[in-house]
Amino acid sequence: MQTDPTFPPRLPAxxxxxxxxxxxxxxxxxxxxxMMADRMEELARQQSGFLGVESVRxxxxxxITVSCWNDLDSIQAWRNHAEHRIAQETGRNKxxxxxxxxxxxxxxxxxxxxxxx
Amino acid sequence: MQTDPTFPPRLPAxxxxxxxxxxxxxxxxxxxxxMMADRMEELARQQSGFLGVESVRxxxxxxITVSCWNDLDSIQAWRNHAEHRIAQETGRNKxxxxxxxxxxxxxxxxxxxxxxx
Numbered sequence: 001m002q003t004d005p006t007f008p009p010r011l012p013a014x015x016x017x018x019x020x021x022x023x024x025x026x027x028x029x030x031x032x033x034x035m036m037a038d039r040m041e042e043l044a045r046q047q048s049g050f051l052g053v054e055s056v057r058x059x060x061x062x063x064i065t066v067s068c069w070n071d072l073d074s075i076q077a078w079r080n081h082a083e084h085r086i087a088q089e090t091g092r093n094k095x096x097x098x099x100x101x102x103x104x105x106x107x108x109x110x111x112x113x114x115x116x117x
Numbered sequence: 118m119q120t121d122p123t124f125p126p127r128l129p130a131x132x133x134x135x136x137x138x139x140x141x142x143x144x145x146x147x148x149x150x151x152m153m154a155d156r157m158e159e160l161a162r163q164q165s166g167f168l169g170v171e172s173v174r175x176x177x178x179x180x181i182t183v184s185c186w187n188d189l190d191s192i193q194a195w196r197n198h199a200e201h202r203i204a205q206e207t208g209r210n211k212x213x214x215x216x217x218x219x220x221x222x223x224x225x226x227x228x229x230x231x232x233x234x
Contacts, residue, residue, distance in 0.1 A: 003141055003178075003214045003215070004141065004177070004179065007139070007141055007179050007215070008139035008140075008141070008215065008216065008217035009217075011217075011219075014219075018137065018219065018221055020135065020137065020183055022124070022125035022171055022183070023125075024120055024121065024124055024125070026231075054139055054179075054181065056173045056174065056175045056179050056180055056181045057173065057175060058173045058174060058175055059176065060121070061120075062121065062124050062171075062173050063173055064171065064173045064181040064183060066137055066139070066181060066219075092229060096229065096231070097120045097230075097231050098120070098124070098125065098228070098229060098230045098231060099125065099228070099229050100125035100126075100128075100226065100227070100228045100229075101225075101226060101227045101228075102128075102131075102135065102183075102223045102225070102226045103223070103224055103225040103226070104135055104221035104222060104223045104224060105221060105222045105224060106219045106220070106221045107220050107221060107222060108218075108219070108220040109217065109218060109219045109220070110217070110218045111215070111216070111217045111218075112209060112213065112215060112216050112217075113214075113215045114143075114213070114214050114215060
């Protein structure tokens with residue numbers, strides 16, 4: 001299996017904040033959704049306080065995205081970003097059957113990477 | 118698209134705790150891995166303090182599992198569960214190329230479910 005060295009993302013030591021976005025896609029507008037998802041990730045990476053993002057979607061349309069941020073103010077600013085606001089509204093209107101947002105303070109973390117010696 | 122009414126899981130109002138487990142699978146032992154994953158979810162649901170779990174894995178082997186718990190003691194007890202310990206060790210030896218664990222305190226949450234009127 002090909003491995004992606006950017007997954008899981010490398011993050012600073014805690015504490016920091018995470019947004020867990022769990023969603024169930026509708027069957028609608030796969031291309032429009034994919035374009036929006038790529039654009040939102042590109043935009044998020046440019047925001048102040050952004051630390052990292054990881055996103056997984058399965059064939060059945062269930063997905064989890066975790067984005068990590070320095071502080072709650074950065075999360076709030078990203079939430080209110082004009083282009084992100086349009087994506088959120090389109091998501092409720094068209095792309096998502098259901099979703100859940102959880103805002104968390106990350107208190108501890110650990111990482112494992114296989115050594116290929 | 119068929120929707121799963123248990124995704125995202127229904128959770129109590131915050132605060133509670135979440136474990137974000139992000140992993141990259143190796144190509145090894147797909148059947149053994151799938152059996153272990155099912156068994157660990159079944160076992161987790163029986164533990165004291167368990168609130169809910171959601172898990173997504175994509176075709177490229179990247180996965181994110183989020184489990185939610187009443188308190189840090191429940192997370193610690195689950196971590197130390199004998200059968201879970203064996204799964205953790207086998208994961209490092211065989212199933213995972215890399216993984217990351219983040220322990221968080223969930224401070225806010227919101228949910229959207231489409232009304233199908």
